[in-house]
Amino acid sequence: MNNHSIKTIDFYFFSGTGNTLLVVKKMKEVFENNRIVVNLFHLEKTDPRKIDTNHTIGLAVPVAEQGTFPLVWDFVKNMPQANETAVFMVDTMLAFSGGIVGPIRKILKPKGYKPIGAKEICMPNNLFPRKIDEEKNKEKVRKGLIRAEKYAEDIISGRSRWRRIPILSDFMGYFSKADWAWKSLRKHYKLAVDESKCIQCGLCESLCPVGNITMNDYPNYRIILSRSGQVISNMPRRLTHYYPEFQGKCTICMRCLSFCPKKAIARIKTKHEIYRAVNVKELID
Ligand SMILES: Cc1cc2nc3c(=O)[nH]c(=O)nc-3n(C[C@H](O)[C@H](O)[C@H](O)COP(=O)(O)O)c2cc1C
Numbered sequence: 337m338n339n340h341s342i343k344t345i346d347f348y349f350f351s352g353t354g355n356t357l358l359v360v361k362k363m364k365e366v367f368e369n370n371r372i373v374v375n376l377f378h379l380e381k382t383d384p385r386k387i388d389t390n391h392t393i394g395l396a397v398p399v400a401e402q403g404t405f406p407l408v409w410d411f412v413k414n415m416p417q418a419n420e421t422a423v424f425m426v427d428t429m430l431a432f433s434g435g436i437v438g439p440i441r442k443i444l445k446p447k448g449y450k451p452i453g454a455k456e457i458c459m460p461n462n463l464f465p466r467k468i469d470e471e472k473n474k475e476k477v478r479k480g481l482i483r484a485e486k487y488a489e490d491i492i493s494g495r496s497r498w499r500r501i502p503i504l505s506d507f508m509g510y511f512s513k514a515d516w517a518w519k520s521l522r523k524h525y526k527l528a529v530d531e532s533k534c535i536q537c538g539l540c541e542s543l544c545p546v547g548n549i550t551m552n553d554y555p556n557y558r559i560i561l562s563r564s565g566q567v568i569s570n571m572p573r574r575l576t577h578y579y580p581e582f583q584g585k586c587t588i589c590m591r592c593l594s595f596c597p598k599k600a601i602a603r604i605k606t607k608h609e610i611y612r613a614v615n616v617k618e619l620i621d
């Protein structure tokens with residue numbers, strides 16, 4: 337079989353710190369070089385019930401807790417019924433998942449989707465790294481993007497596969513779907529804002545995919561980013577106690593701490609470095 341009939345791909349992605357987005361961009365490049373139209377959508381800003389099942393669907397997400405984030409599970413569960421719509425997935429991870437490829441297939445196949453490919457790609461660790469070795473990370477990204485390129489070519493030629501993965505993967509996937517597991521992770525990875533560093537720009541609030549960060553209301557306030565991703569805001573000099581507050585629903589995606597321009601958000605328990613793979617503009621545009 338080959339998939340030369342693919343004309344348009346709607347590619348839904350979520351990326352905390354940019355690894356997954358880099359993979360998506362590489363795959364998009366390959367598809368477009370083969371005259372396939374690719375539409376990118378931020379998964380966290382899309383109503384899954386309204387996706388267009390006349391197009392081939394791509395899903396790209398990070399691995400979290402051997403599975404993926406609850407927002408991704410909710411998206412997949414709420415995708416509409418389909419009539420043989422081709423779907424492929426790609427995830428990025430540090431080293432190991434086990435609970436994502438099989439379980440996503442198991443949700444989508446009975447809905448009428450045709451699973452045409454699944455691939456897991458190793459990228460640098462973004463989960464509170466203690467130390468960052470820039471050279472090793474660069475090499476990992478380089479290899480990851482080669483795999484992404486090859487995977488996109490395989491999708492086009494029909495060589496890609498999304499095989500059923502039995503029993504163990506359902507077991508592994510269980511943790512990343514369980515509320516209790518995320519509650520305990522939230523405690524373990526509790527975040528705090530250092531108000532002496534915070535410049536009250538509000539970027540963290542805009543980045544959070546689950547609305548976990550709120551700033552005090554401030555009328556006429558708007559974030560503006562420069563071309564290089566520097567925060568410029570139109571907020572007048574501070575008038576109130578205007579700092580981020582966490583609402584207890586963090587999904588530990590790492591965005592706010594990674595992209596805070598002043599590194600004002602950090603884990604309470606241990607020291608860690610900041611990892612980010614893209615310009616912040618690419619995650620909110
Ligand atoms: C909360 C959390 C849990 C993670 N769990 C895993 C895991 O179980 N296995 C793994 O290999 N990587 C794990 N990682 C690492 C990420 O999957 C990896 O760095 C990924 O490429 C990040 O993608 P992003 O930059 O698009 O967010 C985890 C990262 C986070 C933030």
Ligand code: SF4
Binds near residue numbers: 535538598600
């Ligand atoms: S992104 Fe950083 S500096 Fe800006 S409001 Fe949030 S914590 Fe403060």
Ligand code: SF4
Binds near residue numbers: 587588
């Ligand atoms: S508060 Fe949690 S979910 Fe929101 S951006 Fe920060 S790490 Fe991600």
